[in-house]
Amino acid sequence: MPELPEVEVVRRYLDEHLPGSRIESVDVKLPRLLKNASPEAFKTALKGQVFAAVRRKGKYLVLGLDGPKSLLVHLRMTGRLVWKADPGARLPPYTRIVFQLSKGVLAYGDVRTLGELWLIPSQGLSGVPGFDALGPDALDPKLTAEGFARALRAGRSSVKAFLLNQRNLAGVGNIYADEALFLAGIRPERPCAAVSAQEAESLFKTVRQVFETSIESGGTTFRDFLDGSGREGGNAANLYVYGREGKPCRVCGTAIELTHIAGRGTRFCPKCQS
DNA sequence: TGGGCTGTTGCAAG
DNA sequence: ACTTGCAACAGCCC
Numbered sequence: 001m002p003e004l005p006e007v008e009v010v011r012r013y014l015d016e017h018l019p020g021s022r023i024e025s026v027d028v029k030l031p032r033l034l035k036n037a038s039p040e041a042f043k044t045a046l047k048g049q050v051f052a053a054v055r056r057k058g059k060y061l062v063l064g065l066d067g068p069k070s071l072l073v074h075l076r077m078t079g080r081l082v083w084k085a086d087p088g089a090r091l092p093p094y095t096r097i098v099f100q101l102s103k104g105v106l107a108y109g110d111v112r113t114l115g116e117l118w119l120i121p122s123q124g125l126s127g128v129p130g131f132d133a134l135g136p137d138a139l140d141p142k143l144t145a146e147g148f149a150r151a152l153r154a155g156r157s158s159v160k161a162f163l164l165n166q167r168n169l170a171g172v173g174n175i176y177a178d179e180a181l182f183l184a185g186i187r188p189e190r191p192c193a194a195v196s197a198q199e200a201e202s203l204f205k206t207v208r209q210v211f212e213t214s215i216e217s218g219g220t221t222f223r224d225f226l227d228g229s230g231r232e233g234g235n236a237a238n239l240y241v242y243g244r245e246g247k248p249c250r251v252c253g254t255a256i257e258l259t260h261i262a263g264r265g266t267r268f269c270p271k272c273q274s
Numbered sequence: 275t276g277g278g279c280t281g282t283t284g285c286a287a288g
Numbered sequence: 289a290c291t292t293g294c295a296a297c298a299g300c301c302c
Contacts, residue, residue: 003281059282076282078298094298112297114282130283157291166283174281222281223300242281263293265280279301288292 002059002075004138004171005214006225006233010081011056013228017083018051018063022102030096033110036118045069045119058134058170065122072118072126073108078224079115082107092230111224138171138207149200155192161262162192172207175220175242178267180206182241187273188266213238241267
């Protein structure tokens, strides 16, 4: 579920509420979610620490702490981070880790338990391979459409697989890859080398467009996504192709098709995309 | 009922 | 070196 827009929606909410709050206690109900610490080491490192800024790169969240260690979180498919002002608030279903804070309570919930948490140094490289190897964040202001187009056209995979590879561009997942390709008029199975410079630049813009629209709408809740306050996002209503197979294209009326590319269910309009 | 699907990604295998 | 396929997990929907 959570791709860049959903993670950003959560980040913004947590960044409003966590900084300045001290961790009073940590309850780890499912230790295997901790990827580089035992529950004991995890608690020892975090207890008494004070939250600083909440940052994001791609689909990763960094919950900054004032001390030497910070908390890195990846929500994978069904992870959720929810903060409640009332420490006695009812926690979301499938809560796996609970942080009691000097102000409120932070809960990590996860149905499928594929999410991951790490302790990382507050400064310098994290030592987490997937995080350190990320390409530039898709919303990084230093990125240009020209630079993206150059990299894309040098790729050897399908254009969809290129978008999903976090080493190329961090933050795009299955929903927004299909949405951006639809708006750019490009079939997802097209080889990168067969994408023109103009099309590639257009794709860069549509990636940002679908991201910005979704963030403004609170993210896409297709199944499980909840924002940092536990509410659903409103962006599902804006989708053109994801989850719409068999339904008429919102632009031309042709039935949206479903296929498999790069191992992922892939939706596209056979008339609008070529 | 149960098999196949699901928003991610690291690894193995080609 | 690069790409694809599957496993990790649990719930939902035909």
